[in-house]
Amino acid sequence: MKKKFLIICLIFTAIIAFANITQASEYRSEVSVGIKYGSNSGNSVTLSSQGGLTVYDAAVGTVLYQAQIGEELYIEMGSTGFASWNKFDASGILKLSVQPPQGTTLVCDGKEYRGYIYIEKCTDGTLLVVNYVGTDDYVASVLGKEMSYTWPKEALKAQSVCARNYVLTRTGAHKNYGFDVCPTTHCQVYGGVASEHENTRAAVNETKGILGYHNDKVAELFFFATSGGQTEDVKNVWGSSIDYLKSVPDTYENPEKASKYKWNITLTKEEVEKKLSDAGVNIGTLNNITVDSKSDSGRVLKMTFHGSDGTHSVQREKCRTILGLYSQKFSIYPDSVLSIITTSGEVKAPLFACSSEGTFGVAGFSVISENSAISQLNINPTGSVEKYAIDGGGYGHGVGMSQWGARGMAENGFGYEEILKHYFTGLELR
Numbered sequence: 001m002k003k004k005f006l007i008i009c010l011i012f013t014a015i016i017a018f019a020n021i022t023q024a025s026e027y028r029s030e031v032s033v034g035i036k037y038g039s040n041s042g043n044s045v046t047l048s049s050q051g052g053l054t055v056y057d058a059a060v061g062t063v064l065y066q067a068q069i070g071e072e073l074y075i076e077m078g079s080t081g082f083a084s085w086n087k088f089d090a091s092g093i094l095k096l097s098v099q100p101p102q103g104t105t106l107v108c109d110g111k112e113y114r115g116y117i118y119i120e121k122c123t124d125g126t127l128l129v130v131n132y133v134g135t136d137d138y139v140a141s142v143l144g145k146e147m148s149y150t151w152p153k154e155a156l157k158a159q160s161v162c163a164r165n166y167v168l169t170r171t172g173a174h175k176n177y178g179f180d181v182c183p184t185t186h187c188q189v190y191g192g193v194a195s196e197h198e199n200t201r202a203a204v205n206e207t208k209g210i211l212g213y214h215n216d217k218v219a220e221l222f223f224f225a226t227s228g229g230q231t232e233d234v235k236n237v238w239g240s241s242i243d244y245l246k247s248v249p250d251t252y253e254n255p256e257k258a259s260k261y262k263w264n265i266t267l268t269k270e271e272v273e274k275k276l277s278d279a280g281v282n283i284g285t286l287n288n289i290t291v292d293s294k295s296d297s298g299r300v301l302k303m304t305f306h307g308s309d310g311t312h313s314v315q316r317e318k319c320r321t322i323l324g325l326y327s328q329k330f331s332i333y334p335d336s337v338l339s340i341i342t343t344s345g346e347v348k349a350p351l352f353a354c355s356s357e358g359t360f361g362v363a364g365f366s367v368i369s370e371n372s373a374i375s376q377l378n379i380n381p382t383g384s385v386e387k388y389a390i391d392g393g394g395y396g397h398g399v400g401m402s403q404w405g406a407r408g409m410a411e412n413g414f415g416y417e418e419i420l421k422h423y424f425t426g427l428e429l430r
Helices: 002-017 135-146 153-169 198-206 269-278 403-411 416-423
Strands: 030-036 044-048 053-057 062-067 073-077 095-099 106-108 111-113 116-121 127-134 212-214 263-268 286-294 300-307 310-315 330-334 338-342 347-351 374-379 387-392
Touching: 030 135, 044 116, 044 127, 073 095, 106 116, 127 135, 135 153, 135 198, 153 198, 153 212, 153 403, 153 416, 263 269, 269 286, 269 387, 286 330, 403 416
Parallel strands: none
Antiparallel strands: 030 127, 044 073, 044 106, 053 062, 053 095, 095 116, 106 111, 116 127, 263 387, 286 300, 300 310, 330 387, 338 347, 338 374
């Protein structure tokens, strides 16, 4: 067992040494996921397993303690190393590995995981806790968080390949901490055993080891919720040009079911000013917002904020994130004098009533509608911009595979390979 663990330690060292590799060239059987690190870390961790646990000194492979079935271990940092209620002396030891018997799981701070747990005392006094887990076990958990297990199997299979590719191309995302990926949306949402389901496990098993390649390199297969009818070229979102991440029609999204297929919100001038301030932008009192250019899919490429003390322009994805919008696909209407909202909730462009002398006027203004579709008429005779109506479509960055589009394609008889090859231009699966 000691010899076996020493090999594991050497593998761990190799993984850390090569954590800066961001382009995977082949399948890796294991992934390291940061469970507790940095600001979300503490000085203790509680572990148990229905199969028992073996605690090792991760530096040399020495067995420190053998926990019984169901026995709970409370491990905390001491001044020079670790301690555990006098169950074992780990003073001077800075790295631990806690492993259940093969084929069983363990519980770490109330959450069940497959694989094993690595614990390290960091130089800044924080506790690093990492879950080493098989790649397909990781994917089965991620799949349950990223897509509903009730969705068609071919959509789940397409998502499993995306998740597998994504984690293999994210190696080094958290190299400064010493692990591959985090369990949040920054990488992929990972919930351990709790987010697995027999449907997600089946989808992973039926695509086991399959990766998407482009020019013989593992492709980074991005995904998002809803495109609103057309995906986006990656160059219009993150600036780089990648051959397999082009804009494609997304005709199988169901407008009635897809999340945020169409949406509209209203932001007051004060709300926009607060968002600009939070982003470090100071242009004084906001006077107006203009959309300067859009892509062929309707996503905003450049917009400008006009203020009393100057202007500030943003480009590509920043157009979405600076205002906290659902997507980059939107139109924005200054609610200056007249705006119309239909009974379906759609915001129509403002109507401006202006005299020949250049003054605003609304006296005697009336709206005639043959079908009574207009539910609200907003009138602001001062002409100043106090709020902005934003009419948009889609949910997420828009690059790669639409999850709702994948569902629609699966419901219409397309297999997972066809789904992936539709969204990723020139993709090869093997």
